[in-house]
Amino acid sequence: MKLGVRLEQRTLTLGADGGQRLAIPLDQGGRHRIVAPDAATAERVVAELEACPGVGVLPASGGLLGAMSVAENFALALRYGADPQETTAGEWQHTLQLAFELCGLPQERILSIGRERPMHLERIERWLVGFVRNLLRPPELLVLDRVFGGLSRRQAEAVIALEAVYHDFHPFRPTLFVDIDSHELPAVPGCLNRLELEALACPC
Numbered sequence: 001m002k003l004g005v006r007l008e009q010r011t012l013t014l015g016a017d018g019g020q021r022l023a024i025p026l027d028q029g030g031r032h033r034i035v036a037p038d039a040a041t042a043e044r045v046v047a048e049l050e051a052c053p054g055v056g057v058l059p060a061s062g063g064l065l066g067a068m069s070v071a072e073n074f075a076l077a078l079r080y081g082a083d084p085q086e087t088t089a090g091e092w093q094h095t096l097q098l099a100f101e102l103c104g105l106p107q108e109r110i111l112s113i114g115r116e117r118p119m120h121l122e123r124i125e126r127w128l129v130g131f132v133r134n135l136l137r138p139p140e141l142l143v144l145d146r147v148f149g150g151l152s153r154r155q156a157e158a159v160i161a162l163e164a165v166y167h168d169f170h171p172f173r174p175t176l177f178v179d180i181d182s183h184e185l186p187a188v189p190g191c192l193n194r195l196e197l198e199a200l201a202c203p204c
Contacts, residue, residue: 003197005048012052012141014045014195022195024174026054026140029167030192033177035185039146041197042180046145049176056139060147062130064118070129071114077133099132103162124155128162135166142166142175148186149179156186164189 005014007026014034015021024032036042050057057063064073074096100110105128118126127147134142144163148156163175179185181196 003044003048005052007052012055014049016197020195020197022193024141024176024193026174027172028174029170029172030174031163031177031188031190032174032193033179033188033191033195035179035181035194035196037181037198039180042146042178045178045197046143049143054140055143056134056141057143057145058127058130058134058147059145060123060127060149062118062126062128064126064130066117066119069115069117073118073129074133077137095136096132099135102165103128103132124151131162131166135169138170138173140173142173144175144177146179147177153186160186160189
């Protein structure tokens with residue numbers, strides 16, 4: 001099966017052979033889901049989506065630069081494209097602290113996590129830091145790439161609760177879960193569209 005993604009008139013459409021398609025309006029918010037049969041198919045889906053303008057991918061690892069501290073990662077993301085005279089370091093640090101608090105991180109951990117490098121964090125914390133970065137600088141479509149793999153039920157519930165925070169902040173920015181099919185895959189509350197893919201043909 002072949003896969004294609006196109007963006008037309010503020011709607012991103014992912015289509016596959018056999019008439020399978022998923023259309024996501026980029027200015028109406030909501031949750032959407034693609035369920036892939038295996039890791040290779042999921043990787044190809046994410047690669048196609050990542051090539052589209054305005055799409056941000058949040059992998060299970062958080063997608064941070066490992067050679068930089070958490071604080072340096074945020075400074076790079078939040079200051080990119082911003083007028084240095086309009087935004088001071090104190091302003092974005094206050095906003096960052098508020099975002100971490102809303103995501104349930106204890107105050108003492110907020111104070112220490114900025115000095116750490118992502119490679120030294122536990123996976124769920126790395127993802128949380130990447131999530132907060134997207135919360136403060138939201139893409140037009142946020143793709144959550146295989147976020148539930150290897151998580152306990154309680155951790156998966158925490159991820160779903162955090163994604164609800166994203167919608168509270170950005171009600172007109174849609175999210176797309178890309179998951180691998182499993183009997184343990186948690187339900188996504190309020191999911192507007194779900195596309196279940198078959199294994200994709202080799203792109204060679």
